[in-house]
Amino acid sequence: MRMRSQWSAIVGYSLVGAATQLVWLNFAGVTTVAAGRYGVSESAIGWLAQVFPLLYVVLAIPCGLLLDRWFRGALIAGALLTALGALVRLIGDDFGWLLAGQILASIAQPLVLNAVTGITGRYLSAKDRPTGIAAGTASIFAGMVIAFLLSAIFTTASSLPTMLLITAIFCVLSAAVLTLVVRRPGAFDPAHPATTIAYFDYAPLTPQEDPPATAATHPDGPAAIAHGDAAAAPTDAPAASAGSGSPLPPGRGALAAAWGDPLIRRLCVLALFPFGVFVAMSTFAQALLEPAGVTGGTASTILLVNVVAGVVGSATIPILVVRRHAESTLLVVSLTATAAACVLLALAPGVLTGFVAITLIGLLLLPALPIVLELVERRTGEAEGTAAGLIWMAGNLGGLVVAVVVGLLVDHPAAAFLVMAAIALIAVPGARALRRPIAELRSQSQP
CATH class of the missing domain: 1.20.1250.20 (MFS general substrate transporter like domains)
Structure with a gap:
């Protein structure tokens, strides 16, 4: 049974990926104007952007582990946190609410950006994954372009609330679209029932055959299982021995496999x-x-x-x-x-x-x-x-x-x-x- 790629998931992911960058760089082109409106220094406005890379360094690995264990739940949480961060900035017209919103969105960013390979691996066939990763990554940079364009349009202190409102609407709609399109496991997700059927339709086992190698028994370790020998799994089989019944363990096992x-x-x-x-x-x-x-x-x-x-x-x-x-x-x-x-x-x-x-x-x-x-x-x-x-x-x-x-x-x-x-x-x-x-x-x- 040949499973088809689900491009709607990539569209939803791309919208949220762009939203994270839009929130991050909202003030990049209006630093001086924002400092005057909110009564803080330009350096303080700069911190509204700097919290993103700082928290990313701290949260990248924990968020990656969450995605490996609960992919769809963690990704949806990232989309909702991004939207929540954008909405919090609308509560009050002062720097404190801006910073609170930025911190929430910066916590969400690694949950979204780390998922670019996972969304393609679960919703696209192997031949389409390079295109999906390219599209997902391009959307992240497109979010930067949108941020620069908005800051070029809303250049006065009085127009900044309108810019933040437009950003919040975009983030909420993006989160809604993503939640809708990933509400079920992807066709190539190990959690999807069809993946097991497809695997055994492709390579049925007989009593005389040895079972597929697992991460524990394969001489080349977990990474070899993930993309192993041609006899072990079909090209479009779920990543990491989904058909063998021995997926790569989440948590520290996933970190050890990746860094090892x-x-x-x-x-x-x-x-x-x-x-x-x-x-x-x-x-x-x-x-x-x-x-x-x-x-x-x-x-x-x-x-x-x-x-x-x-x-x-x-x-x-x-x-x-x-x-x-x-x-x-x-x-x-x-x-x-x-x-x-x-x-x-x-x-x-x-x-x-x-x-x-x-x-x-x-x-x-x-x-x-x-x-x-x-x-x-x-x-x-x-x-x-x-x-x-x-x-x-x-x-x-x-x-x-x-x-x-x-x-x-x-x-x-x-x-x-x-x-x-x-x-x-x-x-x-x-x-x-x-x-x-x-x-x-x-x-x-x-x-």
Whole structure:
């Protein structure tokens, strides 16, 4: 029995993914205006965004474990918390309610973002999962674009409540759609009755056959079961030996399986660098380009184009790359191009070079995320929530560290851009070294 992909679940997830970013970045383009309206400093308004990466580093693993144990319940909880956070900001017209709402939404963010591999693995067939991950990831960046557009429209202190109301409506509707479309297990979810039928229809056991290997007995461990030999499970079987009756244990077992996998560890280390450069560039591009005559409005437009290019790249490039088995090559190219773009900004900063270099970074660097997450989905099976949490945690940690370093050099733009170039180049050998393990993973996944 061939089960069909359920794209409605990806649509619902994409809406909520965009909502998390919209709440996060609502004040990114109106920091000064918001500080004046709510009677606080610009640094205090900055904390409305900074609580998100800070709490992500703390909550990434616990939220990943929750998703591995109770996927739909945890994901719906993330959607509802995001909506609740947006609504709390409407209760009172003061900074305290804003911060309370941001904290609620920041707790929800890892429950939503860590689920991008889980939603595709449960609701899409194997051949559609790279497309689903690309779409889900692109929607996250699309939420950033919506946030920048709203802050460009509602630029006065008196219009901020309207911006927050529109955001709350979007979040509530997104949560409602997601709750509706994931109310039942996906066709490829181990909890779905049809998965067991499909598995045994594909590979029935006879008394003379050995039972399928389990995570405890397979010589290569849980990761091998998740994407094991062709004889062990069909391509579209649920992740992690769903047909064998021995799913990967949740809790610390899932964390041990995810972190114990050498490929997952290498991807976590690699994620530090592109995330770090992107966050630092997004945070300080305006300040670093200002000495070259780039105004704040122009810098905001450059960053908006950067994210739009990232949305387009994330929705298209990973699909082509996976089809051509060129994941490692794309990572090397994107990191090298990012380094070259940063060097260009160091040597010749200006409006034109800013548009060209930063747009190139968005187009090539942001698609690295869905590519890495697609590898995680193929590798980890039922530990995908925990493994995705490790990737997001590493990325947010890299963003915090690199942003701090670049922030210390904000009065020395050339040095700051060269530091970001060096950070991108450091990751190139690691990206190149992924070629062999990715080829091995692909051969294990072939039916």
